[in-house]
Amino acid sequence: MYIAEQSKNIMKEHIQYYLASKGENPVSDFLDSLTKQQQTKALRIITYIEEYGLQAVIPHVKKLVGTPLWEIRILGKDNIRVFYVLAQENIVLILHGFIKKKQGTPFREIDLALKRYKDWLVRKNLIDK
Numbered sequence: 491m492y493i494a495e496q497s498k499n500i501m502k503e504h505i506q507y508y509l510a511s512k513g514e515n516p517v518s519d520f521l522d523s524l525t526k527q528q529q530t531k532a533l534r535i536i537t538y539i540e541e542y543g544l545q546a547v548i549p550h551v552k553k554l555v556g557t558p559l560w561e562i563r564i565l566g567k568d569n570i571r572v573f574y575v576l577a578q579e580n581i582v583l584i585l586h587g588f589i590k591k592k593q594g595t596p597f598r599e600i601d602l603a604l605k606r607y608k609d610w611l612v613r614k615n616l617i618d619k
Contacts, residue, residue, distance in 0.1 A: 502541065502542070503540055503543055503581070504540070504581050505536055505539060505582050505584065506577070506581060506583050507583075507584050508586070508606045510609075516586070516606075517572075517584050520586075520588070521533070524570070527566075528566075531570070532570060532572065535550050536562070539582060544582070547562070550563050550564070554573075554595070557604065558607065559573050559574070559575060559585070559600065559607075561573050562574065568590075569589065569590040570589055571588055571595065572584060572586070573586045573599070573600070573603035575607055577610070583610060585603040585607055585610075586599065586602050
């Protein structure tokens with residue numbers, strides 16, 4: 491009974507991948523480009539977010555200060571980063587993924603995720619161009 495009561499209180503999230511205006515799915519393309527082991531790690535964290543909420547993956551997420559972006563940090567031989575935003579209540583919009591090769595996060599990767607987020611907002615009529 492206690493477990494059933496706890497599961498009612500879990501804030502599940504709905505995962506959406508960013509889709510470009512012509513229907514391309516760059517996030518899915520990125521995930522498909524990873525090795526099987528990398529895909530398994532990335533998809534496990536994304537599945538945990540969907541099933542158990544963002545609280546379940548706190549050690550794997552980090553806020554990018556000064557932006558609306560958060561990053562999923564997948565550590566291992568390759569440092570994989572996946573940017574997302576909390577687009578609406580209980581909606582996690584995954585915008586961009588890349589393999590991090592240096593200490594800092596490249597601005598071009600952040601900029602691309604921000605452009606995709608703005609594009610999504612415009613197409614949803616949530617902001618003006």
